[in-house]
Structure formats: structure tokens, C-alpha cells
Amino acid sequence: MLKNKPAATIKGHQGPVNQVNYNSNGEYCSSAGDDKTIILWNPLDGVKLKVYNGHGQSVRDVVSSHDNCNLGSASADRCAFYWDVASGTILRRFRGHDSVVNCVKFNKSSNMLLSGGNDSTVRIMDLKSRSYEAVQILDDAKDSITSIDITDDEITVGSVDGRIRIYDIRMGKLHEDFVGESITNVCFSNDNQSVIVNSTDNTVRLIDKTSGQLLNDYTGHVHTKLQLQAVSWYDDSAILSVCEKSKVFIWDLIGGEVKQTLELPALSQTLSVHPSRYQLLTGDISGQINLWITKGEKNPEKHEGEKSMSMWALPPR
């Protein structure tokens, strides 16, 4: 059970927070804001580690590479950027999309960046070579791509056309699963066996990736128009989703009943779970990032202000 009040509130963005994401070890988090910036935080004490400026329009998504050395970001300026975390420089600017880029994702070895946009394509970029051409463009979707998730050898793509597409690289197959309503978020469960699909028919579904069968569905929240996220805990014990009534719903994964609801201070579209703890971050439209921890835990101390990057041991390159 999480505490009903946020353990920490981090202010820093001028506008809505479009995306907040833990990095791979859960030590830091990066947030993408409507104010064209990406901010790297220590979510526990609220220290702003670095601000990444460079996008021309609101940043839609930010994701940390698996070695935490790089960031990938998607922006409404039709670009996907590849950042160096420590220096804050943009290593690559991918300008292939014809429209707003909604989501980015690194593959497991972080040498490819996948970006999906409103031009209904997913562009797979190679980060190792110097080429700016997409290695492959997945253009099967009929409508905007809202989210991507990647396992070792699979790519799942959620689209507004109401289908999730699972590209099985190893088998050379594309599975198109019809869900009906626009899909706002799709992600693999942590055991990589099923897909959590959040669609605008007020339902979060758990779909078996191999057969496409519905394992469970989770309802109770309101989700009709916004691009809301749904994720599962690191141990797949529960499914979490934000709600258009500025709440977080937590369902039991197997039972499907609502375990807890958290009242958010403001409407949030994004949430991120810690990779190894019951810890949750939500980024809301007022620009705040809220940290939620379990009831037993002590609230972290809060430090205001910035610290220089050198004070924070970043992983070696």
C-alpha cells in the first residue's frame, strides 16, 4: 500500500509534465515538460541535477538508456534527440518524422532508438552508425503511434487505430491485436509475457502476447480522451494507471479488483514505477512531480535547489 499523500513534491517545470521516467536503476528520474525542457532529478530529495534544453517545442517523452549514460527524447518539434546525460549535449537529432513524435524507446542494448509519432510510423534509428536514416520504418499502423515498448526481441506498438502490434523480430512475425478503442499506452509486463494495454474505453487490459488472449481487464477509472499511462509494478503484482479524474488506480493483477486509489494534487497523464521498489512518480499538468512511497517508508528529506552534476556520481561512460 502506498501512502495516500505524496512523499515529495518536486517543482521545476513551467508547464505540464508530459512524461516522467525512472532511469534504469531507479536512482534518478527524467521528466519531459511542455516547457521544452528535460530535467534530470533525484526524485527522493528533489534535487535538480540537470536541465536539458534543446527542443523547439514541448517534449513528449524522455527515456533513459539502460546504461543511464544517454537520454532519448521525443518532441512535438518532430525531432527525436539522443542526449549525453553528463554533458547535456545532443549527440543526435533525428528529424525523420513528419509529425509530432510521441514516444521513444531504447532497445535492450541501447544501440537503437525507436520513435513513434503522429505520422503513424515507428522509426528505428541506429545509434552506432553515423547514419541518420532509419534502419526500418514500421508503418503498419493506421493512426498515430502513442507508445512503444521493447523486450529483448520484440517491439510492441500501441496506436490510436485501436490495435497493438507486436513485432516479433526473432520469428519474423507481426501480430496485430485488435483492442477497439484508441490505445494510449502499451507496455510489456515485467516478465515479458503479456502486454498491458491502456485504451480509451476506460479499460486497462492484460493481453497474452503469444496468443493475443485477454488475461484480465481492469476497470473503474475514467479514461476516454487523454493519453494516460498504465504500468505494472516491478514484480507484476499490480497494475497502475492514472485516471482522468486525477487519481491513480492500483489494481490487483490477478484478481482485477481495485486495491488502492491515490488522490493526485492535479491531473496527471504520466506515471513511472521504480524498477525495484514500490515507488511511484507521477507528473502532473501543473508541472509538479509527485513521489509516492509505501506506508512503512520514511519520507525523504528534501533539498531545495540545484547541485552540480559533479556531486552526483554518474555511471562511467
Place this chain on the structure above:
Amino acid sequence: MSDDEDDYVLFGSKFTNISTQGKIKHVQDEVVTDEQGRRRFHGAFTGGFSAGYYNSVGSKEGFTPSTFTSSKEKRQTASNRTADMYMDEEDISAFGIAPKNIGKSSEYNEEKSQSKDSILSVMTVDRDSKGVKLMRAMGWKPGFGVGPRKQVEQKESSKAAYSCQPPPGYSKEEGDAEEEEEEEDMYTIGLYLAPKDSNQYMLTAHLTNKGIDYIGISGETSASSSGRDQKVAGFSGEAFGIGALEDGDQYSVYDKDHKSNYSTTIEEEESRSDNFHLTHKFKSTKKDYLGNFNVGKMDKYLRKNYTPPAIPPGFKPFHVPSTSSIKTQPASNIQERAAKLGITDFDRPSPAFAAVPFDKSEEMSEHEGIKDTKPAQPYAMFRPFQSKPAKEERYNKFLKGETIDYFSIGVTDWERDRETEEFTKSSKFFKPLSFEMSNRFASAGTNVEDDKRQELEKQAEKERKEAVRMKMFGQLTRETHQWIPASLLCRRFDVMNPYPDIQSVGTIRRFSRIVTTTSAASTSQVKSPEEEARSVSQHPDNTPSMSRDATRGNNSVSRDATRGNNSVSRDATRGNNSVSRDATRGNNSVSRGAPGPSAVAEDERKLEDRIGDNVDLFKSVFADSDSEESGDEEETPGTSEKSDTQLQNISVKEERDETISHQIPVLGQNSQSDNVTSHGVTVAPELVPVTTPVTLAPIILPMPPSMIPSFTPIPYLPNPVTHPVTPVIVPLPPANHPILFNTDRYQNTADKATLSIDKDLLERIRSIPDQPLKKKKSKKEKKAKKEKKAKKRKKKEKKKKKRKRESSNSSSVDQKSRSRSETRSPSPSRALSRDNRKSRDKRRTRSVSRDDRRDKTRSYSRSRSRERSFSRSHSRDKRTRSRSSDRNRRSGRSSHSSDERRRSRSRRKTRSRSRSRSRSRSRSRSREVLRRSRSREVYRKPHKSRSPISRSKKESEDSRSPYRDEMSLKVTEVERSLGDHSPTLQVLITNQVVDDK
């Protein structure tokens, strides 16, 4: 003296005695100080001019350059120091070298003017405008901006973000101001303050002919406004040096500003007014006695006005359409409308397809004397379900988009869905070429096919939505397509490229394929025949000579396509024996969906015995299973070696509504049979063009665009004249391609072509000599074949006996499989479960056979190992067969009594249901153990995972292996033949069914 003294008036006090003042300082001891008493000058050893500790830079310890910062911890940032920072107050003061603050406040100004003119002071004119007054009344104060008060937020300093500092002196004031602001901000954070005032931006009209913002040098502008001496001070404006014609002496360029140029007193002095360097306001007051009134100088800001254009006489400001010009008579039909609009060729398809116009195809049918079909409806040209009037009626309804009342017929949901799928496919297949081609282009208008297709898609969508509503996810909502990843993608994901030989990438959609083009050769090593090849084959008796060939071809092809495990490929070289067998089968549909091991077929037959005659799908399949086995017997190891001739099955469509299946031998890639090139039709895997004299009617050649390197439109030929045809490129995958090991993959990449060939051609094709292929079969091989046959026959007899013995056991297997096939769906129909059962049985046997194969044939793309597997294939068959029978026996033993079976079934049911129910980990684990022990499935390994999901889906991991494709092979459905005189029609409808767990 005293008088004298009295005479004087003394002012002031006397000097005191100097000596009482103390020691008189020498000149060298005197120290010049500034107003504050600080020492002004220093000696050379004490720091020089203006140095020192208290009034200069440095510290008590000595001079430390403030610019120095250790590079160890903090990098030095470029200093923003300017000359101002080194200046004393004196320098900045009115008499300094850089006088800064001189001027008067507006209050002083007002006071001054008021005190001067007493009358005016009485008649004070309020200089504030009405707006200012109003704003004041509302609480506004001068110096503040307009707007509601806002909380001061902490600003992030964006300095760190700059990659490089601006050069020193660059935007210095701005920076200072910011700093100050920041300082202020530090104390005001959180307070509610009025917004800052912003400067009014004044627009000035551009009146000169010079560039925007360019201020040329002029006498007026040059420094006169600043109040300095015009001759001395530098001039303003932009120019490129002093022109040659200008008198350089006029302006002393190098002259410095001098203090004496400025007034030292703050008072109004008419004579010195020119020299005043004062604010604009102060200056303005001197003008005249009116004091606060200024002479307007607004002429500079006046806009240039242009008179509007003169309205022509007789202009009416509204539009009156002349009604007489166009007679609004609605066009009764399209033709009329087109004529009116001047379109003459409106009904023609887009120019790219002018070769195959719609109406020409109609002519064609008329020419052949066929008028019963409706040419306007492309779908009506074929009647795939002619044998079943009821079904055909439903199909027609489906084509018209009408709802079919399945409820009254009393079919199950599954059957309904299957039929709908079938209809959808059939309707997709039977489309004219023009549609297929125009599919690749965007059409400007609408055509019937598009609408139809959209309708169909809409319906499919509807069905899917219904499935979603009913939470019947899985088969109904899933579509699986072939997807070719880029090789680099595979490399980066550390995954083996599933299609190493294919260059093109992307998704290959499965629909719009008609006939499977199969290659018999080398397909069978790791081939997993997961595809479902439904072939509807009808052999006309009125064309016996043709049917022989056709049947044989079809037979072998469909076998090869569907039966990969046998690793037996048949080709045209097979002896007349099998051909005649096929021929004599006559109307029997020839299709085999049974995947390989005949044990499966046996299972199926048992099943079929139980099910009875009510499902003709199975009936048709199992009716054939016997012959299939006999076919197996005929095979010899030699055939597999010979099997490198790839066969292409081309469904031949006659001008009438008949489709005759015909087979054309085709060269394989690694075939040694160069002699086959003499054949009429040669389609090699390397896209060797077809060079047969063929007369073509509308051709349906749906191929994935990625597979066609270059598309050549086939010309339309109005008369059946023998004509050298444009190459039809039918790509076949290379023989050593992994696709060939997986029929499912193969099916998608290979193309299915339906050629409409006239009888002439058929005759020609039929006369294609088999000799070159036959020659290849050596005597030895024949002998081996015979031996093999004999062996098989023996074995079969043995098996039959065995089967009889096991008949009771097999029923238990069926029970078991049924119990497993209980899905989550609320009402799984009987048919569905039956299907599942079958596919599962098949899979089981397959997996068994694969297991022992896998270690042998690790790398499935090695041609050598493939050859090995050929020779091994038969023994493997035997093995698998015996194995499966073994399993049957075992399973029969394991669940002997029906009671036990029922119990186990119920247990399974609960388990499958409890997949989504909550349950404890330990319980499920124990159950798993139980299950494992019960189900003797060889390939199921215990799967460790913490997550409940993964536990619930054990098979999924197993099925991930490329060797064990998750696709089940659905039984090839055979549409029963028509009457004797009915036209031949063959449709190989491929269908893939996702295996549900």
C-alpha cells in the same frame, strides 16, 4: 592704532597662531585624499596610482587578481569585467571621466517650473492623461506594469546552459540589470508583486529611402541632440568612414569628450542651454514661457496615407448571378453528367490500367458466350460455393453486404466466423486484375471494388469489435502477418535474422493470395507445416486429359505445401502410379492438411470416426488420409533426392467460370535439372521470367509489392491469339531458405498466382515432357523405392492392428485433449474445441518429432544438413509414428477409467480459469508439478518465473523457438467436388489459425 583699529570693521575670526597647530607638514608628507579621506595617490612602491588596500582592488595580504580561480575545482569563467568596474565614484561623478548620473528628477523639474511662474503654479495643469489617472485610481503606480499581482517565482539561472559565454562587454547592461533583478528577486520570492513595467514600443514610420533602421549621417542627427558642441563631439549615424568629399577637418574624429563641455551647475541658463547634457524632459522646459508645453514634433511619426482607389462608376457592392447562363437540370445518370461536364472517358480506370479496361473484360466474356454472370459485379464472376446452393446463397448475401441469418440455420459461432472468413477471402480472391493493380495506386474516384472492400473491412471490423465486446480476445482479434525485419535490426537486437536471404523489409499481408506456390525441394528439413491450406478442387470429367495433369500437379503441390515433416517431396517425376491414382480419384478433392506423420492422420481418423459425418470438413480430410498414407508408402528415399524440382501451382482460370488447377514444373535454385528449361513455363526462384506463349485473360496476380522487383503490366489481348507474353515474374524463395522449412512462412513469401490460360495453352503445358525429370531417377533408387514401399506396407498393416488395439486408448486421448482445449472463452463451441483438439494432437506429435530432430539440425539454413535430413526423413517418420503410438498407449494407461478422465478435465478447467483468478504461488506451483507429471508432454519443460503471468503461460516460451512454431496447422479443408459436368474450380484458401493455449 586703536583708532585705526576702530576704523576697520573686522570680519571673521583671527587666524590662530600657526605654531599652536603643531608641526607643519612638509610637502612630501602631504597626502592627497579624496572626499572620503582615502588616500588618493600612492608611491610606486605602495601600489601606484589608486592602488592600495582600502580604495582599490586587492586584499590586505597583497594584490590578488580577482580573475584568478583555481582550475582544479572550478573552472574559471570569463569575467564580465568592464572599465566601469575599475572606476571610482569620482570617475562616475559629474566631473569624472565617465560621468554617469547627471540629471534631474521630474519632481525637481516640476518644482522648478512651478516656483518660476506663480500664475502657472496656481493653474497647475495635470499632465497625466486620463488613462494614467484611471490607472492610478485603480491602484497602479508609476514604474509598475499593468496587470494583477503575481507571486514571484524563483527563476532558474539559465547561465549553465550556455555552451559558451558571451564575450565580455556583450550585453553588459542587460546582464547587470539581470543580476540586480536576481538580487532583488532573492528577497521577493514568494511575494505578490505587480508585474514589471515594459517599455512602450513606438513604431516609427519609415519615411526615408534608406534601409530599415539605417540612420545615415546628417548634420541634424550628428550629436546635436545630445546637446554637445556640434563641431567637437562625435557624430551619430551609420556610415562607412568619412567620405572623400567630406571635409575631414570638420569633425575631429579623435577628439575626446571634455568636461568643460558639460554644465556644472544645475540651473537653467539660456546661454548654455546648448551645452546641457540633460534629460529630454529638462531640456524641453527651457523652450518658452509656457513651461510645460512643448512644440509638437509629431510630423516624424505621421503615417503616410494613401487614398483608397476610386470606385468605378456603376459599381454594385453585391453580386447578382446571371440565372440565364446555366440551366439547372439535374443529370439523370452519370453518363449524362459526364457529358455535361465534358468528360468523355469517365468510366475508364486510371490511365495506368488502360490496358485492362473493365468493359473489355465484359466483351471478352461475351465473346466466349458467357452471359449468365453479371460482369458489373466482379465477384459474381466466380461462384466458389456452387456445390452448395445454401452456402452460395449466403455468399451472395455476403457479397451484397446483407446480414446473414445464421441464427435460423443453427450453426455455431465458430462455424459462422469461419464461414465469414471464408467468404471474405473468396471475395477478396476473385477480383479482376485491374483492381489488384489499382490497389497499388491511389484512385481519384471510387469504384465498386473499393466500396466492396471497404464494406468487407468494415464488417470484419465489426466482428472484431463484437469479439472485443464479448472479451473473446485471441483468434478473433489477432491477425498475424509475416514481417521481415531489417538485418541490422536483428543484429542490434542480437537476434538471428529469420529471413537472411530476403532483402526487402516490412510486413507482408496475408490476404489476397490465391494459390500457394510451393517448392517441393529441400523444404522438409525443419519445415513446420503450420499453414492451413484449404484447397477446393473440382476436377472436370469433361476434360480428362487435362485433369490428369492438373490433379497430379495439385496433389503433389498441396501435399508438399502442407506436409513438411515427411520431408518427402513429390514432383512431376513421380511414377504414373500415383498419377493414375490421383486421376482415378476423380472428383475426390485432393488436399492434405495433415502435417506429416501418419500417426496424426490416424488420430484424426479416429476422431473422425467419433464425430461422424456431420462435419464435412473433417470428413473430406480424413477420407483422404488413407490415400495419403498409401502415397507415403510409394515414396522412396530416392524421391527426396530427386525433389529439387520446384513445383509451382498455378490455378488456371478459363474464360468461363472455371478454374482448372494446373501444375507447371519449375526449376529450383539448386537444381541440377537444367534440362527442364526446355519446358514451356519456367519459373525459377531467381525470378526468371515466364516465356510461354500464353493468351491471357484478366490475371489475378496478387503479390506483395516487396516481392516484385519490377512490375510489368500484362497487356490485354482481345482475341485468344497465341502471343508471347510479357514476363510474369513469380518469385520463389531460394531453395536453401529457411522459409522452406516453415510452410507457414513459405506460404507468405511465395506467391500464388492464378493464370487464366486458354485451352491451347493447357494442351501445351500438358505436353510438357516429364522425361528429363524421370531420367534422373536411377534404377537403384527405384529399387530402393520399391523396398521402401514394401516395408511401409508391412508397417501399415502392423499399425492397423495396433490401431484396433488402441482404439479405446485413443478415445481417452481425445478426452484429454478436449479437456485441455478448454479455453477462457465463455462459450467455446464444439467445433472450436474439436479443432483445438486436433491441432493439439498434431502439435504434440510434431513436437516430439522435432525434439529429436532439433539436436541434429541445429542450423536450419544449412543445405548440407538438409540433405542429410532427407535421407533421414523416412526413418524419422517411422520413429515419430511409433513414438506417437507409444504415447497413445501411455496416455491410455495414464488415464484409464472415464471417471478419472472426467476428474482431470474438471481440474484442468479450473486451472485454466484460475489463470486469471487469484491464487497462491505455492498452490499453483504444486499444481504445476501435478500437471507436469500428468501430462506427458515431452517438450514442456518446467518454467521458472516469479510472476504469476509467466507461470500461467508456460507454453509460450517453448513456442518461441523457431523450430516450434506456434501456429497450428489447421486441417486442409476440401470442398467436395461438384457434379460431373460442373466446371472445375480450385481455390486454395490459406488460413492460419493461431494456436490457442
